[in-house]
Amino acid sequence: MNKYKISFQPGNVEVEAYAGENLIEVAARASLHINASCGGQGLCGRCRVELKSGKVQSDSGPGVFLSPAEYARGLRLACRCLVSGDATFNIPPDSRADASLYASALAEAEVSVAQLAPMASDLELEMTPPSASDNLADYDRLLEKLAAAHQMKKPAMELEALRQLPEALRNGDFWLWVTVFEEAGGSGQRLLGVRSIKAPRILYALAVDIGTTTVWARLVNLDSGDSGSSHGDLNGQISFGEDVISRIVFAGKGDGAQKLKDRVVENINHLIDLIEKEDPGCREQIALVVVAGNTTMSHLFTGVNPRSIRLAPYVPAAADWPVLRAAELGLRLPGSTPLLIYPSVSSYVGGDIVAGVLASEMYKNPELTLFIDVGTNGEIVVGNQDWMTCAACSAGPAFEGGGVKFGMRAAPGAIDQFYFDPATGTHRFTVIGKTRPLGICGSGLINIVAELFLAGVLDPQGKLVKEAAPDLIRTDEDGQEYLISPASANGLDRDIVLTEIDVDNLIRAKGAMYSGYQTLLESVGLGMGDLDKVIIGGGFGKSLNLKNAITIGLLPELPPDKFTYIGNSSLTGATLACLSGELWQKADEIRRNMTNFELSETPGYMDYYMASQFLPHTQGSLFPETLAELARQRKKREEQADGDGG
């Protein structure tokens, strides 16, 4: 088969490719992640690349995503391009999935450990050296000692550990450390490794959060309970689809499942490499891995078919998971290291949420708590120490920049903070990474809509009010749009605008979440006013402007001191499970005790949803402060207008 040389600009990255290979995959091999929100199906038009020289086979000409002029200029959809010769491409900034922010932005979660009692731990054993009259074999001697001193009856033993045994015993005069693993609530013990008493004794665990967008890993010292270094990276599967559904679809095609698995395994191995640079030698001492991820991520990581997740009756292959081995999944860790996967509640309320609830501690407090993880698949948990209900809601991709004309992930170039000045009819904004703007991230979208709404530029139905900003609002074939950043000032070749369709999408998304809270509360006869606490977990919460999120009706209107952001609660939950078998068992209890609601099948949800399609909400009594603020601002504008006019 012919092999060609494909170059990518900027950066001049070269990679070899076979004829017929998909361009997104070729780029991914060079660690260049091209946006492909729709999973490379040619539906989203986000993967535009520019053919600078050479040739490529493209199955789509100009059309909905590419004007004839753009096509003539060399623009192509990468997902529709197959290698057919040497070629050089330019990847425009807005087609690029940039990982740099994700590697530093997430907050370090606070770990509070009641009691350090990890499932992998060291036993110290002092044995009698053999003699002519006592020539029991090493392994048998060890078993005898474990039985006598620790009442263990022939625990399973890893081959690795057995191979270490003769030397470890003799190096320390038959005095050694034995690393024992026992899943809390599981069946039986396993000896992972042995070390001479003279060997350095530090035992680590690795906590991993596999998010649909980012993957995080943290080193955990099992002796001190301290967290070591942690690193994050963009989930490499992103080239094959931004949301879980596109990935499940991709997994069902050819070797798609293998590709997705390989990507996330590479991700984690890369993070382990980074961690090892900071703690040299730690890799060989990692005696436990705990992974938290949503149900789909857990399936894709383990190579278990996720197909049934998206087919009625939405039954995953596994909610609970057996103890696996890190090495058999492809992680470059000792062959004996066990790997635990957080149990899910259902197909769409995954282990990441169970981990988050554990981290939030809501399961042990009397306060009525709402726990939310905002994202394409938003998850909601309501309850307290006595009961918990949960639901997933398909908010759609608006919070992550999808379905929005100039939407993008919260990466450099994303418009984030936004302020409208009614006095001048102009606005200011901040851009992540302080570059020229390339688009609008989810939190930026919320900020823009909230500001424009309070300023009267958007009405409660989400329609632009032309006379409120006549210079910035214009009409396009699709309807009205609001000019955010002209081509002359941004990093693109066209104006960045907010369309009414974008606003509609956001209203649908926030309404899906809000009506979810209402449905869960109603199921136990309660309402928003009964909430004592709102805990926000997940990556999205960090950049969320609380006031603006309430203004658009994404969050319930409650006093600010009732809200807490707990960072990457999935990683924190994984960390806690590393540190304590009791907490791991607690996680299993949590997921078993949570009542899962399928919102689409829950009576009342659709009514709530319809009522939520309004800024902030049809039912004004739920947002009295917001409405008061709206009134105040309107009054101020009117006074100003009067003043100007008078």
Added chain:
Amino acid sequence: MNKYKISFQPGNVEVEAYAGENLIEVAARASLHINASCGGQGLCGRCRVELKSGKVQSDSGPGVFLSPAEYARGLRLACRCLVSGDATFNIPPDSRADASLYASALAEAEVSVAQLAPMASDLELEMTPPSASDNLADYDRLLEKLAAAHQMKKPAMELEALRQLPEALRNGDFWLWVTVFEEAGGSGQRLLGVRSIKAPRILYALAVDIGTTTVWARLVNLDSGDSGSSHGDLNGQISFGEDVISRIVFAGKGDGAQKLKDRVVENINHLIDLIEKEDPGCREQIALVVVAGNTTMSHLFTGVNPRSIRLAPYVPAAADWPVLRAAELGLRLPGSTPLLIYPSVSSYVGGDIVAGVLASEMYKNPELTLFIDVGTNGEIVVGNQDWMTCAACSAGPAFEGGGVKFGMRAAPGAIDQFYFDPATGTHRFTVIGKTRPLGICGSGLINIVAELFLAGVLDPQGKLVKEAAPDLIRTDEDGQEYLISPASANGLDRDIVLTEIDVDNLIRAKGAMYSGYQTLLESVGLGMGDLDKVIIGGGFGKSLNLKNAITIGLLPELPPDKFTYIGNSSLTGATLACLSGELWQKADEIRRNMTNFELSETPGYMDYYMASQFLPHTQGSLFPETLAELARQRKKREEQADGDGG
């Protein structure tokens, strides 16, 4: 590094080699096994090869093993040759370790199974398909069913099995087979695999015997209890030493342990290939492997350091073994297949003997039984249903053709049966494979010595009696020797002879065994006359001439009907453990209940040994029939001589 082409004759086998590679290893890579009794240390002179063309670097010139003339003719010791250029070698027949006989000679052991109850078995589970109101995940559904129907509490589950689950469930309408493994006496169950109820249901096990010389594997049908095909092969480690001690020494050098491990793993994989040819598809259905081997073989196969076996106090790394995985050891079998290794009694009484005792059924009969496995390391068990004692004795390599000037293994070309005719003063013999003779195998040596002894050609001290065969006995620098086959009639270039040193070695070897029996019997206050049964296991027994073995004093003099040969008892024992968890547990009981004697440290053994250094024995009362036969033959010769003279 330079790469050269090495050719071997006969057969014209070509193989690539790097400069500096050892010639024995190069040959082994081409599956040509060159004799190297001493483990390639240049001590035995058995690995003579002939350099036909090209060049090689040899670190020894002519000397004790090669005359100057031989050296000039191109003869070299392969173990002392390092590749230094292209070269062609001839491997003479007596330097070749031929595997052909081993692949067909061993008797199929009879397997008698009391009760078919294997440790790997299938459960049939009929489950309710999921629905909107019952959307438990597949794995959780399975766990729930196992708990309800079989009282199993979260058994361990192999990743392999989990991956098969979604499809297996849906292919059979949630009705499936689950393969469950549980080590009898072990800790906990493990789910190995799942199959739709519509899938063909046959479950197999693989019984493996790893002998120092040969490796055998047998397919076992766990549903019917029937044995399938079995195959044997020369243990590929033989190029690195013939006996366990040379291999332990080799394992301690560089990557020696890895090489030894790889060889035997290749052996078993090759045998599985042969078995699969006869039962296509069986490989994927093998749900259990049981391996029996001596203590050293078990260590070398698992890659566990065997070093301590040969150092006082002779403590192996493992006598008992944890459950391992066939795939982690390198066997090409399903990733989930568990592998059990027969437990040993001590460093020199291994799992093969425990398996043999199980196969012999002596542990459940009241008769006082002597079980022996004759070989370089002879093993002896004495006892019955109430008690058992055992010992290993270093008989030396005479029984396997080692330490004997023209000794060889029982392969084609080996002189086997031997008959001396006093009337003519001549002898006849048979050769394995009906070829020209190349040497004398262990059983042949026993036959020769027994015949010559009864004919008065050897005296009770093992010295040749010149006048009894004046034409065949001659004197060499090393002492007297008896001409067995002249160069003109054999396949070598020199006479095949029996030397007095050879006879000495055999007397030492048989004496070591016999005094072992005596010591064990004496330890419980019994003697030879109390034996009800003698059971002979192992490969050597098959070709053993019972009468001759008694004549030289290797076996006790008892009526023939007290002797039984049970073939490859180690393989039989492994087969039994495949078929029954109860028998596997019995094996563990057997090894725990056996009292092991270190003969060299047992008072009385040396006295017995000294007394045994005689044909048949110093204590004539132990061999009354043999002495009577000796007297009869002497009388016959005297009468004949008188007749001739008269």
